Amino acid sequence: MIGVIGSGDPENRHDPLAIEVGTLIARYGAVTVCGGLSGIMEAVCRGAVQEGGTTIGILPGSNKNEANPHITFPIPTGLGVARNVLVVRTADALVALPGGSGTLSEIALALNIGKPVVDLGGWGMENVRAASTANEAVLLALELCEVSRDKRDQQALSGK
Amino acid sequence: MIGVIGSGDPENRHDPLAIEVGTLIARYGAVTVCGGLSGIMEAVCRGAVQEGGTTIGILPGSNKNEANPHITFPIPTGLGVARNVLVVRTADALVALPGGSGTLSEIALALNIGKPVVDLGGWGMENVRAASTANEAVLLALELCEVSRDKRDQQALSGK
Amino acid sequence: MIGVIGSGDPENRHDPLAIEVGTLIARYGAVTVCGGLSGIMEAVCRGAVQEGGTTIGILPGSNKNEANPHITFPIPTGLGVARNVLVVRTADALVALPGGSGTLSEIALALNIGKPVVDLGGWGMENVRAASTANEAVLLALELCEVSRDKRDQQALSGK
Amino acid sequence: MIGVIGSGDPENRHDPLAIEVGTLIARYGAVTVCGGLSGIMEAVCRGAVQEGGTTIGILPGSNKNEANPHITFPIPTGLGVARNVLVVRTADALVALPGGSGTLSEIALALNIGKPVVDLGGWGMENVRAASTANEAVLLALELCEVSRDKRDQQALSGK
Numbered sequence: 210m211i212g213v214i215g216s217g218d219p220e221n222r223h224d225p226l227a228i229e230v231g232t233l234i235a236r237y238g239a240v241t242v243c244g245g246l247s248g249i250m251e252a253v254c255r256g257a258v259q260e261g262g263t264t265i266g267i268l269p270g271s272n273k274n275e276a277n278p279h280i281t282f283p284i285p286t287g288l289g290v291a292r293n294v295l296v297v298r299t300a301d302a303l304v305a306l307p308g309g310s311g312t313l314s315e316i317a318l319a320l321n322i323g324k325p326v327v328d329l330g331g332w333g334m335e336n337v338r339a340a341s342t343a344n345e346a347v348l349l350a351l352e353l354c355e356v357s358r359d360k361r362d363q364q365a366l367s368g369k
Numbered sequence: 370m371i372g373v374i375g376s377g378d379p380e381n382r383h384d385p386l387a388i389e390v391g392t393l394i395a396r397y398g399a400v401t402v403c404g405g406l407s408g409i410m411e412a413v414c415r416g417a418v419q420e421g422g423t424t425i426g427i428l429p430g431s432n433k434n435e436a437n438p439h440i441t442f443p444i445p446t447g448l449g450v451a452r453n454v455l456v457v458r459t460a461d462a463l464v465a466l467p468g469g470s471g472t473l474s475e476i477a478l479a480l481n482i483g484k485p486v487v488d489l490g491g492w493g494m495e496n497v498r499a500a501s502t503a504n505e506a507v508l509l510a511l512e513l514c515e516v517s518r519d520k521r522d523q524q525a526l527s528g529k
Numbered sequence: 530m531i532g533v534i535g536s537g538d539p540e541n542r543h544d545p546l547a548i549e550v551g552t553l554i555a556r557y558g559a560v561t562v563c564g565g566l567s568g569i570m571e572a573v574c575r576g577a578v579q580e581g582g583t584t585i586g587i588l589p590g591s592n593k594n595e596a597n598p599h600i601t602f603p604i605p606t607g608l609g610v611a612r613n614v615l616v617v618r619t620a621d622a623l624v625a626l627p628g629g630s631g632t633l634s635e636i637a638l639a640l641n642i643g644k645p646v647v648d649l650g651g652w653g654m655e656n657v658r659a660a661s662t663a664n665e666a667v668l669l670a671l672e673l674c675e676v677s678r679d680k681r682d683q684q685a686l687s688g689k
Numbered sequence: 690m691i692g693v694i695g696s697g698d699p700e701n702r703h704d705p706l707a708i709e710v711g712t713l714i715a716r717y718g719a720v721t722v723c724g725g726l727s728g729i730m731e732a733v734c735r736g737a738v739q740e741g742g743t744t745i746g747i748l749p750g751s752n753k754n755e756a757n758p759h760i761t762f763p764i765p766t767g768l769g770v771a772r773n774v775l776v777v778r779t780a781d782a783l784v785a786l787p788g789g790s791g792t793l794s795e796i797a798l799a800l801n802i803g804k805p806v807v808d809l810g811g812w813g814m815e816n817v818r819a820a821s822t823a824n825e826a827v828l829l830a831l832e833l834c835e836v837s838r839d840k841r842d843q844q845a846l847s848g849k
């Protein structure tokens with residue numbers, strides 16, 4: 210599962226780069242996880258679903274109707290912005306597109322719990338690998354998913 | 370999405386009634402939501418997946434490996450027992466099988482937020498409709514899902 | 530810290546038994562923890578504060594103004610009903626007064642994580658010790674706080 | 690209530706700037722809120738308690754024993770890193786000292802929900818007012834607490 214984070218501003222709901230990221234995630238057979246609302250999240254899901262992919266939207270509110278129309282499985286948490294933590298935990302790796310403070314909080318939470326992030330939004334942060342195209346970002350995220358899986362297996366084995 | 374709640378005791382992971390509930394949810398085309406661990410949850414997912422259905426497991430821990438082997442989409446929350454709230458919120462209606470205090474907390478949380486529960490575990494509680502067979506329970510839950518959907522639409526329309 | 534749980538119905542905000550429980554908790558030098566809203570919660574806090582005690586209100590919403598007027602320290606969680614888990618975790622022992630499904634969820638969550646509950650609301654549940662007066666309930670809760678503390682120390686020592 | 694966020698690295702538990710911040714918060718009559726662990730959090734609480742102040746520690750784990758020794762009221766959430774949201778929500782304004790990704794996530798979450806942050810850690814972020822001394826930071830935070838209170842009152846009045 211690849212998490213995609215970015216601006217929720219509805220003006221970005223047809224963002225071409227985000228649509229391409231969603232399309233590629235689906236084409237490579239992965240599941241898209243996001244915060245389920247509009248903007249970049251909606252554009253990514255649009256791309257994923259058009260390509261036949263599956264999308265999981267982890268919503269801040271308690272009503273599934275707040276999900277964008279391309280969410281296959283809405284998870285209404287009722288936790289408000291604390292749902293950002295769940296987006297990060299559910300993804301095996303994240304692709305960060307341009308966004309504001311909400312997206313920044315997700316990048317920081319990911320770094321805090323050791324979840325890999327690929328920067329496709331010009332964030333320019335330490336410990337975040339940058340990609341220059343959607344394809345490069347998705348391929349790098351897929352590779353990092355394997356790292357997450359291995360880490361998970363080790364944690365499970367060590368009983369942590 | 371139908372939530373199924375019940376004992377996490379691994380001894381129940383082949384429970385025939387739970388397997389039947391999962392099988393019927395999948396046969397009727399619905400998605401199974403549960404807490405993702407062993408016991409009744411595992412038995413329900415086993416039935417659902419064997420019938421070609423999809424299962425979502427909302428886990429208390431932060432490692433996907435703690436999901437039972439029949440979970441299609443694991444959601445590792447890291448929230449501990451607070452994830453019970455998310456199982457209840459994600460389901461449109463719930464079927465309660467036999468269980469302990471964890472299951473009881475989920476029934477109570479569902480009643481508290483107005484989510485319908487079907488009792489297939491002899492809970493005998495007020496405001497919970499009882500069913501005597503797996504088929505009766507799943508059909509009743511499907512009917513109550515429609516009630517949840519209508520309520521959701523009304524809430525969305527009223528801007529709540 | 531003693532948690533007090535019970536109905537949030539504003540009609541109960543002058544409930545004499547709840548006021549007495551709050552008064553006694555303060556008199557014995559303990560801190561009152563509750564969900565911070567009206568009804569039984571408000572009555573308990575009224576008693577505690579009148580006796581010079583301290584109250585912590587763990588609120589479901591994100592606005593401190595929703596706290597009842599007798600809360601010393603409001604904790605606005607924005608987590609909705611998931612805050613019930615925090616009331617239970619923050620208390621070292623709980624006193625359950627009469628209430629509805631919200632209170633029942635808190636009793637069940639307490640049992641689920643092994644937090645002691647004293648029944649002063651006629652709940653009549655297994656593994657919950659009943660008390661017949663406010664004084665008996667508070668003294669029993671204080672005793673059970675010690676059990677919680679010892680358990681905590683053991684967990685800390687064993688590195689769990 | 691003033692939230693103080695910063696590194697949890699135990700090496701910082703005697704950090705003079707953090708101790709001074711805590712001392713001043715207490716001297717000016719405010720309550721210190723933090724994540725309850727070691728490092729900067731412990732230093733701030735040390736200062737606050739030495740000055741006769743009160744400290745609230747919102748802990749990631751479920752055991753109160755993980756709180757640093759200067760926490761007056763530990764709130765063990767069991768929510769892991771999602772407790773960062775509660776630190777931000779409970780504070781009326783925040784002072785950010787030097788830290789890592791956890792602190793950054795708290796600054797971003799604060800910006801996201803409109804909670805004022807004073808930068809005393811060289812974060813240099815947009816929409817965050819910088820202070821150059823502990824006294825300047827605490828006075829500015831106290832002033833911003835009033836802004837938070839007014840905003841809260843307006844939200845309560847408008848029924849949001």
